[in-house]
Amino acid sequence: MINHTPIRRLQRRAFSVLLACAAVAGLGVSAPALAQPYPSKPVTVVVPYPPGGASDALARLLADQLKDTLGQPVLVVNRPGAGSLIGTQSVIRAPKDGYTLLFTGSALTIQAAVNKKFDVNLERDLAPVSEMVRSTFLIATQTARPFKTVPELVKFARERPKDLSFGTNGAGTTSFMIFEYLKSLTNIEMLHVPYKGSAEAVAAVMAGDIQLVADPVYTLHKQVEAGNLRGLAVTGNKRSALLPNVPTVEEAGFPDFNITAWIGLLAPAGTPKPIVDRLGEAVIAIMKDPEVAKRSSALGFDPSGTTPDEFNRKLRTEQAMWTKLARERNLQID
Structure with missing residues (x-):
């Protein structure tokens, strides 16, 4: 009597492979890119500023926490120069696989609006992951x-x-x-x-x-x-706990005045959405940790932790505001 069990197992495996390939095709990602679960090797976080200072300290705090969350080493690399353009463009040109990330701040949207030499298009070049903190x-x-x-x-x-x-x-x-x-x-x-x-x-x-x-x-x-x-x-839309008696600009009679500096994490545009979402979930969980929140506050930041969609909306709104202001006030840096 013929034993059909091994044949059925091979059929099930073949069917699973076909399903996986179909899912990969639907994401527009090559099969080798998802052959291993993400991440399967060290992740690099590029900081487009010199070492030292509060921002750099925050980047290293994030890397230390991400290492535990992702189960892989997370390396911080400082690539300063040209008003953060050198480090930013190195990430833009990196493979779209989630292994090279950009840790940057508000200068990104401002420089894109006022600096003709800052050749970065946020929608074309970068995928927002999460706003970590604001100030x-x-x-x-x-x-x-x-x-x-x-x-x-x-x-x-x-x-x-x-x-x-x-x-x-x-x-x-x-x-x-x-x-x-x-x-x-x-x-x-x-x-x-x-x-x-x-x-x-x-x-x-x-x-x-x-x-x-x-x-x-x-x-x-x-x-x-x-x-x-x-x-x-x-300048934010709520009073600071450090100076609770000082009103916001909005409270002073100027509606919708809400300007804060931010620091966040971005990936190259085209990075698969499941990877961006996983990174976003990791950052949100990290920023909710009481010890991380305490250490962020000690560096002068208010922890936020937003989803990729929330961060994307913020960047688009901010970019539009700065571009409009730069045009109206003729603000250009050569």
Whole structure:
């Protein structure tokens, strides 16, 4: 009597292979790309900034946590230069397999809007994975200045347009765009004074060399609490727990004013959606961890952790806002 069991097993295996191939074809991914479960080798996270600083520390915190979540080594590689363009383009040109990721921040959407040399198209080149953290900024001035609120600041600027200046860490930064957006909304003018870094701008406003500065709440709140600076408003859509008595710009009478710096993770465009989704789920879980949230807060960030779709919508909205502002205000960096 013939034993048909081995034949049936071979038939079932063949059928399973056909199903897998059909699924792969539906995703538009070659069979070898999904021959092994993701990830099956180390993952590289590219940071387009120099080593050191809070952003780099956050990248290494993420890598350490992702290593445990994904079960593979996660390597952080710093590739600074050209306003983050070098590192960004290295990821864009990388294989679309989820093994090379970009860890970057708000400069991505700003540079794409104002810098002609920043040849990056977000929709064409990158696949958003997750916004990890965000940081609300504080618009601050010396306590001796006559204006105590944003409406009073606007009134002062209209009455004495040549007597108001703001300092930033350079054109095309989040601080710079905050003031340009405020100028656009209120039809006022203020002189921009660029500095080599935000610390120099803060020192200048405290010395009375300039009248205004915008920097993360985390870096300014102690100066406000000590009475050295006055917080006029925070730029996000909710008050900061560090300065709960300081209103948002929106509360001050400017609807839909919501500008925060962010740091997130992106993959090359064309990376298979199941891989992007898995990475997104991993980042969300990591940012919900109490210890990670605590360490992120210690670096000056508010943990967020968003889905790929949520991050994509944020980037599109932000890109449209900055592009419109750059066109209206003729903001171009050559």
